[in-house]
Amino acid sequence: MTTDVTIIGAGLGGLTLARVLHVHGIPATVYEAEPSPVARSQGGMLDIHDYNGQLALESADLMDEFRGLILEGRQAMRVLDPDGTVLFDKADDGTGGRPEVQRGELRQVLLDSLPAGTVRWGRKVSGTRALGEGRHEVTFTDGATVCTSLLVGADGAWSRVRPLLSTAAPEYIGKSVVETYLFDAGTRHPATAKAVGGGSMIVLTPGREIFAHREKGDTLHAYVGLAEPQDWFAAIDFADAAVATARIAQEFDGWAPELTTLITGGDIAPVLRPLYALPTGHRWDRVPGVTLLGDAAHLSAPNGEGANLAMLDGAELGKALAAHPDDIEAALTAYEQAMFPRSAEGGEGLPVEAQRTGKPKE
Numbered sequence: 424m425t426t427d428v429t430i431i432g433a434g435l436g437g438l439t440l441a442r443v444l445h446v447h448g449i450p451a452t453v454y455e456a457e458p459s460p461v462a463r464s465q466g467g468m469l470d471i472h473d474y475n476g477q478l479a480l481e482s483a484d485l486m487d488e489f490r491g492l493i494l495e496g497r498q499a500m501r502v503l504d505p506d507g508t509v510l511f512d513k514a515d516d517g518t519g520g521r522p523e524v525q526r527g528e529l530r531q532v533l534l535d536s537l538p539a540g541t542v543r544w545g546r547k548v549s550g551t552r553a554l555g556e557g558r559h560e561v562t563f564t565d566g567a568t569v570c571t572s573l574l575v576g577a578d579g580a581w582s583r584v585r586p587l588l589s590t591a592a593p594e595y596i597g598k599s600v601v602e603t604y605l606f607d608a609g610t611r612h613p614a615t616a617k618a619v620g621g622g623s624m625i626v627l628t629p630g631r632e633i634f635a636h637r638e639k640g641d642t643l644h645a646y647v648g649l650a651e652p653q654d655w656f657a658a659i660d661f662a663d664a665a666v667a668t669a670r671i672a673q674e675f676d677g678w679a680p681e682l683t684t685l686i687t688g689g690d691i692a693p694v695l696r697p698l699y700a701l702p703t704g705h706r707w708d709r710v711p712g713v714t715l716l717g718d719a720a721h722l723s724a725p726n727g728e729g730a731n732l733a734m735l736d737g738a739e740l741g742k743a744l745a746a747h748p749d750d751i752e753a754a755l756t757a758y759e760q761a762m763f764p765r766s767a768e769g770g771e772g773l774p775v776e777a778q779r780t781g782k783p784k785e
Contacts, residue, residue, distance in 0.1 A: 427450050427451065427452060427571070427572075427573070428440075428441075428444060428449065428450070428451035428452070428571075428573045428575060428744070429451070429452055429454070429561065429569060429571035429573060429574050429575065430451055430452065430453045430454070430575045430577055431453075431454050431548055431561065431574070431575065431576050431577060431578045431582075431583065431584055432453070432454075432455065432576070432577035432578035432579060432582075432717075432719070433453050433454075433455035433457070433534075433542050433544075433577075434530075434577060434578075434579065434717065434733065435526075435529065435530060435533065435717075435730050435733055435734050435737075436577045436716045436717035436718075436730075436733030436734055436736055436737040437453055437575070437577030437578075437716070437717075437737065438453065438530065438533035438534060438537070438542075438737070439479050439480075439483055439533060439733070439734045439737030439738050439741070440575060440577065440716065440736075440737030440738070440740055440741050441453050441533075441537055441541055441542075441737075442483040442485065442533055442536050442537060442737075442741075443479075443482050443483050443737065443738050443740075443741025443742060443745075444741045444744065444745070445536070445537060445538065445541075446482075446483065446484055446741075447741065447742075447744075447745035449741075449744060449745060449748075451541065452541065452543060453537075453541055453542045453543065454542075454543050454546040454548065454561070454563075454569075455542055455543065455544055455545075455546060456545070456546065456547035456548070456578075457544060457545070458544055458545040459544055459545075460530070460531065460534055460544075467525070467526060467636070467638055467644040468494070468497065468523045468524065468525060468526065468636055468638055468644065469523065469524055469525075469526045469529065469730050469731075470497075470498070470521040470522065470523050470727060471489065471521065471522060471523075471524060471529070471730075471731060472520065472521050472728075472731050473520040473521070474520075475728070475731040475732060475734070475735040476730065476731035476734050476735065477489070478735060478738065479731075479734035479735045479737065479738035479739075480734070480738075482738035482739075482741070482742060483533070483536070483738060485532060485533070485536060488532045488536075489524070489529070489532065492524040492525065492528050492529060492532065493522040493523070493524055494522075494523050494524065494525070494638075494639065495515070495517075496515045496621045496622060497515065497522070497523035497621070497622045497623070497636065497637065498515040498517075498519040498521055498522060498523065498622055499513060499514050499515040499620055499621040499622030499623070500512075500513045500620075500622050500623045500624070500625070501513075501618075501619070501620045501622075501623070501624045501625070502624075502625050502626070502627075503618065503624060503625070503626045503679075503682070504626070505626055505628060505675075505677070505678040505679065505682065506678070506679050507618060507679030507681055507682060512620070514621075515621065515622055523622070523636070525638065525639060526730070546563050546565075546567075547563060547564045548561055548562070548563055548564075548578065548583040548584075549562050549563060549564045549583070550562045550583060551574070551583055551584055551586070551587055552587075553587060553710075553713075554570065556711070556712075557572055557711035557712030557713075557751070557752075558570055558571065558572050558712060559571055559574045559587065559712055559713055561574065571712075572712055572751070573712055573713075573744075573751055574587075574712060574713045574714075575713070575714055575715070575716060575740065576588075576713070576714070576715040576716070576719040576720075577715075577716050577717055577719060577733070577737065578719055579717065579718045579719055579722075580593050580699055580718050580719075580722045581593070582715065582718075582719035584713065584715060584719060585715060585719055585720075587710060587713050588707040588708075588710050588713060588714070588715060589705065589707040591701050591702055591705050592701075593699035593700060593701055593722050594699060594700065594701075594702075595652075595653055595697055595698070595699055596698045596699060596700050596724050597650055597651075597652065598648060598649065598650045598651070598698050598724075599648070599649060599651070599653075599656055599695060599696060599697045599698055600634075600646040600647060600648045600649075600695075600696050600698065600725075601646070601647040601649070601667075601671050601686075601693045601694065601695055601696070602644075602645070602646055602647075602693065602694040602695075602696055603644075603645045603647065603685060603686060603689035603691065603693055603694075604642060604643070604644055604645075604689060604690055604691050605642065605643040605645070605684070605685065605688050605689060605690060606640070606641070606642050606690045607640075607641055607642075608637075608641055608642065608643045609641045610641070611688075612643075612681075612684050612688050614680070614681040614684070615643065615681045615682070615684045615685060615688065616637075616641070616643065617681070618679075618681040618682060619635045619636070619637055619643055619685075620637070621637060622636060622637060623635065623636040623637075624636070626678075626682060629650075630649065630650040630651075631648070631649060631650075631674060631675060632647075632648040633645060633646070633647050633648070633675075633682060633685055633686075634646045634648070635685055643685065645685040645686070645689075646696075647671060647675075647685070647686055647693075649671070649674060653697060656695055656697070659671070659695075661692070661693065661694075661695050664692035664693060667692070667693050667695075668686060668687060668689065668693055669687075671686055671693060672686045672687050698724060698725060699722060700722055700723050700724050701721060701722045701723070703723075703767070704763075704767045705720070705721055706759075706763045709752070709755065709756055709759065711751075711752060712751065714740065714755050714758065714759060716733060716736035716737055716740060716762070717729070717732065717733030717736055717737070718733065720736065720762065720766065721762075721766035721767070723766075732765070732766055735765070736758075736762055736766075739758055739761060739762065740754075740755075740758045740762075743755070743757045743758040
């Protein structure tokens with residue numbers, strides 16, 4: 424392939440695409456808005472599934488590195504009632520097919536697998552436009568531009584590339600999560616650590632839920648879900664951590680204290696994360712020289728599949744380009760025709776076990 428690939432976004436999907444292309448000898452450049460790989464926290468844990476995320480890592484020739492990241496025992500799962508009663512308790516026997524890793528560590532493995540200079544940091548996109556004949560121009564906030572014959576939007580929910588293909592925009596799904604962390608939980612919050620167990624814990628009620636999981640270093644990471652309109656959250660001053668914590672905890676009055684400690688015992692200010700989704704079955708007509716992957720293409724309500732699907736998108740697109748080195752449009756057509764139904768199934772029709780263990784992670 425004589426055309427370099429321009430990828431917008433250095434998340435897991437964009438980096439997987441760059442890595443698979445590199446494996447096949449195809450150069451790519453990734454433009455990322457963040458100023459460096461450590462500019463912000465990369466989120467918590469990811470369960471990487473044997474039916475999508477691990478397939479992507481196999482295509483990227485990174486399975487050995489991935490195995491070195493796996494946190495043993497984290498596939499254990501518990502389901503509790505709000506009063507703390509254990510309804511379901513499954514140990515991690517190593518056969519679950521969804522091993523857990525730290526998202527930031529997996530991203531670093533992908534970064535380390537790319538030639539130096541592949542990722543251009545601090546390049547935030549302000550807009551894109553078609554130039555004709557399959558070429559596109561990307562404009563950055565500093566005024567610089569690049570032109571490319573193959574543009575891939577791997578830039579997430581609020582993609583700047585998506586408008587080249589679709590007028591769809593993410594819409595609020597009627598629910599938000601509040602993210603908290605408890606450090607040294609076994610020592611400082613032993614009852615809560617016991618409730619969460621060795622892996623993940625889920626407490627579900629109509630409109631109120633808590634998902635938590637055990638990360639490295641005896642850290643508990645929780646997502647407190649509340650089904651409320653955005654105006655409801657706007658009335659809470661999240662700039663005042665104590666006020667916000669008290670207001671969220673109020674909604675879980677009567678729940679067992681070992682559960683509410685996941686809210687009140689947080690060691691960071693609570694972080695509000697509104698949840699958005701693109702229309703179910705989002706797709707577009709083929710436009711020469713441009714495509715999307717991951718959340719830019721098929722953002723859905725959190726179900727544990729997002730990062731896995733983004734990585735598989737990247738791997739499948741990379742393989743399609745390698746299989747059609749002299750026909751970009753054939754490659755993009757093949758990729759999209761497989762991606763559209765795959766993403767619809769991943770967002771709406773998960774296997775029962777995947778639904779049971781779905782967690783609000785990318």
